[in-house]
Structure formats: C-alpha cells, structure tokens
Amino acid sequence: MAARRPVTGANHGAVISFTFDDFPRTALKSGGEILKAHGLFGTYYAAMAMMGTVNHLGEQFRREDLDVLLRDGHELAGHTYGHVSCRKLSTDQFVEDMRKGQRAIQEVTGGECSSNFAFPYGEVTVAGKRMVGQEVWSARGAWGGCNGPQIDLNLLRANKLYGGMEQLTRIQQLILENERRQGWLIFYSHDVQPMPSPYGCDPELLKSVVAFAALHAARILPVKDVVAEFMAAPAQAAHSTV
Numbered sequence: 001m002a003a004r005r006p007v008t009g010a011n012h013g014a015v016i017s018f019t020f021d022d023f024p025r026t027a028l029k030s031g032g033e034i035l036k037a038h039g040l041f042g043t044y045y046a047a048m049a050m051m052g053t054v055n056h057l058g059e060q061f062r063r064e065d066l067d068v069l070l071r072d073g074h075e076l077a078g079h080t081y082g083h084v085s086c087r088k089l090s091t092d093q094f095v096e097d098m099r100k101g102q103r104a105i106q107e108v109t110g111g112e113c114s115s116n117f118a119f120p121y122g123e124v125t126v127a128g129k130r131m132v133g134q135e136v137w138s139a140r141g142a143w144g145g146c147n148g149p150q151i152d153l154n155l156l157r158a159n160k161l162y163g164g165m166e167q168l169t170r171i172q173q174l175i176l177e178n179e180r181r182q183g184w185l186i187f188y189s190h191d192v193q194p195m196p197s198p199y200g201c202d203p204e205l206l207k208s209v210v211a212f213a214a215l216h217a218a219r220i221l222p223v224k225d226v227v228a229e230f231m232a233a234p235a236q237a238a239h240s241t242v
Helices: 025-037 063-071 091-109 126-133 165-181 203-216 223-231
Strands: 015-022 043-046 075-078 116-118 138-140 184-189
Touching (some): 015 025, 015 223, 025 063, 025 203, 043 116, 063 075, 063 091, 075 091, 075 223, 091 126, 126 138, 165 184, 165 203
Parallel strands (some): 015 043, 015 184, 043 075, 075 116, 116 138
16 A cells, blocks of 8 residues: 555535544543444544553453444554554554554454554654555544645644543634634544543543534544545545655
8 A cells, every 4th residue: 555645625524533542441431422422433543452451541441342342333443552652663663563453453353443543642753654654544643733625644633632621612613613624623532531631531521522513513423434535536645655
C-alpha cells in the first residue's frame, strides 16, 4: 500500500468522529453506552499489550470487551502493540511494533482489525509518518483542528475530549466551526468516568458533546466509515512519499 497525498473533503458535509485510545474499560462501558444510546458508533484504538492491565487510566480492556465492542458495531483499530512512541524507536522498529499490534488484534478476534491507526501519545516523525502511511488507510495524530478542505490521511487532526463540563463551551465552538467549514472533526479521549484521569473525560461532558454534535453535524461516524468514502473515490487520492 502506498502513502497518500491529502485528499479533498468537499461535498462530504460536516462529519464528526469520537475515538478512544488504549483503551480503558470505562471508554467502552460508559463511553460506548453513551454513543449507543444515540445509535452511534466510535473508534477504539487498542494497544494489545495493555489488555488485562491496570494503570493511571484505570482498568484496561479485557479480552471479552473486544467481543462486546465489535458486537455493538464499534470500530477496533490499531495503536501499536506495546503503546510505544514513534520518537523512541527506529522507524523500522516502530512499524514492526505497529504490525505486531495489528496481528495480535486479528489473532484474538479472528480478523477484526480495521486498517486505521493512531500514533501513541500523538508523537510522529517524518519518516514514521511516511512508513506508516504505506501500511494503513489512515493514521491519526493529536494535533487539533478540523480536517478539511484538504485531509491528510497520513496524519489526521484530532482534538482532546478531556475534563468535565467546564470544557463544554470550548468543544461546542469547535463543533460549530466544523459545521461552518463542512469538515471532519475528530475527538479523542481515554477513560470515561466521573473522576477522570487527566487524559479522560466525565460522562456528563461526553453526553453533552454527543447531543450537541448530533444537532450540528450532518453525520457522526467511526473513522473507518469516513475513510471508506475517500477510498471509494480513488481519483481524489494519489501516491506520495510524504
């Protein structure tokens, strides 16, 4: 698979995606239920070495959570195997760990791993971006803003969904800006619990953001569905070394 140049997002309308990294159990048990209540689906970027562990985000996903995630229609995507930074390994080592993560998901689920990816910690190098772009359909970073009118599938922009209700006004402004631009707005978080970690959000914030987004987005889709629209229009995407 070759890396792809930025593609034009015009005529796709305003789109919003909700994504969760690592992922803590609360991201599915609480966050997934909030999306499900609206008939919506999210994207979960899983680092398989974290399965069954506990860390500062709380209890991480268990094996059975992957079955629930897929049964409920969410997207399960790659996040490396060991949750390693692109800046801490050689490019070849990083890509191999990414491949290992994808293989681990496929082995555990029987093949259910999308061709989308998120860089752990949002950390990227030029060489890492180029090589990863040859392996997957999209790679998400952690730089804020809307995707569009040109969309770089090798480094999708994404916005923190952290904290409590004090963040709601800021996030609503992002949604309104995305509606004006008719772009693709991606949110990311980790745990979803009443006293979240510094990298998670309160369920009440997520509920409010999802409800507001439903009023101000043409569509709310997992990453795989948005990317599939671009892949269905091959004239929009061209090979690149960037």
